[in-house]
Amino acid sequence: MKPSKRLIRAASLCLALALAGCGEPEREAAQPVSRPVKLFTLGETEAARTLRFPGSVSAVKQSDMAFEVSGRIIDIPVTEGQRVEAGTVLARLDPRDYEAERDRARAERNAAQVELKRYEAAFKARAVAAQELDRARRNLAVAEANLRQATKAIEDTVLRAPFVGRVARKLVEDFANVQAKQPVLILQSDDAMEMRVQVPEALWIRSQRVDSAADIEEINSQIRVVLSSLPDQPIAARITAFASMADPVTRTFRVTVGFEPPAGSSVSPGMTGHVAYDLPAGTASAGLHVPVDAVVAAPDNTPFVWLFDAQSSTVKQHPVTLGELSGDSVLVTSGLAVGDRIAVSGVHTLSDGFPVHALED
The missing domain is CATH 1.10.287.470 (Helix hairpin bin)
Known part of the structure; x- marks a missing residue:
């Protein structure tokens, strides 16, 4: 009597199980292969980084020129962009x-x-x-x-320039009727410029104390203006004014820095840039600067970095507190220390305990 197909299948299954039991032991789960990543070391020099504060250029002298009396304009002998001397007639009323x-x-x-x-x-x-x-x-x-x-x-009825400058903009048309104190045109000085920036209170409290003219001179030797259109031509600058009271909304202190445009360049109000301040040697900053690419946002939007553990050659998620953004770096006010190494490449593909090794340049 021939065995049924069902018995044949059962025998085959038992044989397969027996052979599997006699074979090699089950392999362990595959371990992730160590990945090369760029590592950034927070060195001693990071504690004395150059601080950068964004701002825009404005004229030291700017006046909204207006007549003291009302009337009809009969002449505006100047044009926008024209440079005028003090006393030059800008407009006339009937x-x-x-x-x-x-x-x-x-x-x-x-x-x-x-x-x-x-x-x-x-x-x-x-x-x-x-x-x-x-x-x-x-x-x-x-x-x-x-x-x-x-x-x-x-x-x-004759409007004259009170200082040497440039006609930035005409605000009314020829032969228009204007009221007293109504701005007619804007006059700006072009021989001296300034930039106003906001300094966070966390940095302000660690800045140099200003008690004398000598303190101001020392600070002035450490600051410069860098225009976005002239990134390779830092301009010597000086502090002309600063607020000793923080803005109640932004909690920042306004600092005004004056500078003279480089010879041969056409620097105009409205241009953007930043004020760079070199912290003196031995002065601790409000934190450490790290590349922006190293910072990752957790699901709850809290920032963190991948901290490298040299003993295990792995990375782990490490929360940080961020400060001001300065170009391609960001200030970390807490969470890191000098000597720490963090990953700055492939940060969105790493996980806790992931093995990595330094990427050779």
Whole structure:
């Protein structure tokens, strides 16, 4: 009697299990292969990095030029971008109404002078009282004041540059009617520029104390302005003003730095850049700078880096606290120490305990 197909299959399964039991032991789970990564060592020099504070260029002197009186513009002899000397006529109003007012005030002044002379003669002849003479003198004083005011109004119909500068922008059209104090054009100095930056309080509290002019000079020797359009031409700069009270919203301190544009360059207000400040030797910064590429965001958006363990040649997730961003580096205010080594490549493919080794350049 032939065995059934079911019995044949069962026998085959038992044989296979027996052979498997007699074979080689089950291999252990494959271990990840050590991966080459770039490692960044936080050295002693990192504690004295150059701090960078972004900002934009503005003119040291800027004025929204406006007439002191109202009227219709009859001439704007300057153009945008034109450089003007102090006293140059920038715009003129129609002066006819003010000239008429001046002529009226002059006539009243002349009449008051004649009246005063008549009262003085009458007072000498004892024909009028002293009170009448005093009234004539007051009338003359009022008439002279009105004439001065009317004369000044005519002078105010001519708008002149108060300093050497450049016409940055015209704000009204030719022959427009303008009100007193209404800006007509913007005048900016072009021989000196400044940049205003915001210094975080964490860095401000560790900055040099300013107690004298010598302290300012020492700080000035350590700062410079770097324009985005001229990254390879740092410009010597100096602190011209700084706030001693933090902004209540941003908790930063405003610092104004003045500089003179390099010869042959066309530096204009509105250009962007940063102020670089070299911390003095031996001065501890508010933290350590690490490459931006080394920082990763956890699922809850908390920042961390992959800290390298030399003994096990593995990396582990290490939380950090971040400060200001400076170009391609970011300030780490806590979580790392000098001498730590962190991964700066392949950071999005690593995991806790992953074996790595230094990538040779």
